[in-house]
Amino acid sequence: MSLYDWLLFLHLLAAFLLVAGLVAFAVMVLGPSEAVVSRTLAPAATALWNAGGLGVIVFGVWLALEVDGYELWDGWIIAAIVLWLVGSGSGGRLAAAVREGGPAPAIDGARAMVMVMALSTLLLLLDMIFKPGA
Amino acid sequence: MVAVVRPDSWNLPLFVHVAGAMLLVGALVVVTVAMAAALRRGDGVEVLTRLAFRALLIGVIPAYVLMRVGAEWIASEENIPDELDWVGIGYIVADLGLLLTLITAVLAWRAARRGADGPGGAGRAAFVLAAVLIVAYGVALWAMATKPA
Numbered sequence: 620m621s622l623y624d625w626l627l628f629l630h631l632l633a634a635f636l637l638v639a640g641l642v643a644f645a646v647m648v649l650g651p652s653e654a655v656v657s658r659t660l661a662p663a664a665t666a667l668w669n670a671g672g673l674g675v676i677v678f679g680v681w682l683a684l685e686v687d688g689y690e691l692w693d694g695w696i697i698a699a700i701v702l703w704l705v706g707s708g709s710g711g712r713l714a715a716a717v718r719e720g721g722p723a724p725a726i727d728g729a730r731a732m733v734m735v736m737a738l739s740t741l742l743l744l745l746d747m748i749f750k751p752g753a
Numbered sequence: 754m755v756a757v758v759r760p761d762s763w764n765l766p767l768f769v770h771v772a773g774a775m776l777l778v779g780a781l782v783v784v785t786v787a788m789a790a791a792l793r794r795g796d797g798v799e800v801l802t803r804l805a806f807r808a809l810l811i812g813v814i815p816a817y818v819l820m821r822v823g824a825e826w827i828a829s830e831e832n833i834p835d836e837l838d839w840v841g842i843g844y845i846v847a848d849l850g851l852l853l854t855l856i857t858a859v860l861a862w863r864a865a866r867r868g869a870d871g872p873g874g875a876g877r878a879a880f881v882l883a884a885v886l887i888v889a890y891g892v893a894l895w896a897m898a899t900k901p902a
Contacts, residue, residue, distance in 0.1 A: 620899055624899040624900075625899075628894070631898050632891070632894060635774075635779075638779050639778055639782040640779075641779065642780060642782065643786070646804070646808065651800055651804060653797060655790075655795075655797030656787075656801070656804060659786060659787060659790040659801060663786045744771065745768065748768045749768075
């Protein structure tokens with residue numbers, strides 16, 4: 620396996636972890652309102668979202684540097700970094716609020732934060748696949 | 754490594770396939786975590802067992818369909834021969850994955866019916882199968898990303 624194969628695999632694996640964290644956050648906020656659901660899912664959601672987010676950006680940037688024809692200043696890569704920042708900002712706020720305890724649906728703006736995370740992740744995936752301007 | 758730009762007609766089916774696969778694994782993680790917590794038999798056993806079952810029905814099964822439809826769509830666009838190892842790994846994991854998912858759903862349903870008694874053996878089996886599915890999809894992801902000959 621080449622370095623490129625490893626980087627692509629780890630980049631994709633990180634993206635899967637990120638989406639798993641997003642799904643867990645979405646279930647906490649939009650699913651059953653019992654506090655036990657938030658208490659159960661919060662550690663996994665936060666760990667997956669954080670590890671996935673870190674892996675996506677690290678291996679994504681490494682891939683952009685490794686592959687001839689991609690540059691960090693390409694429009695679709697800059698768009699991906701901006702979307703990553705937006706999603707990470709919202710996810711970080713939600714994770715911090717969840718850590719304080721209580722059911723996630725009761726957190727002020729929880730639904731909006733999950734929506735921003737979901738929309739930025741969806742646009743990130745579309746950007747990665749369609750690579751506009753590449 | 755030189756960048757390769759795939760034909761535009763492959764992008765939408767690839768998006769459907771990848772998005773379905775990501776949601777599938779995400780929902781399986783929720784099933785596994787909820788069932789594991791229910792097996793520890795703290796408070797909210799009933800809620801967590803029901804959540805695991807509902808995550809299978811509302812999350813895992815629809816996401817599987819999305820992933821599989823996307824897979825067939827992209828395969829027909831690319832005209833990939835089935836005998837390639839990475840395609841074979843994908844089909845084996847997907848086919849066995851469907852069988853295991855249906856068995857897991859039945860087990861989770863039986864576990865949910867036990868209510869406050871806890872998920873019991875059916876819940877334990879559902880937890881193990883969901884964890885096995887996550888590992889299997891990890892192998893499929895490796896095969897899809899690295900495309901061994």
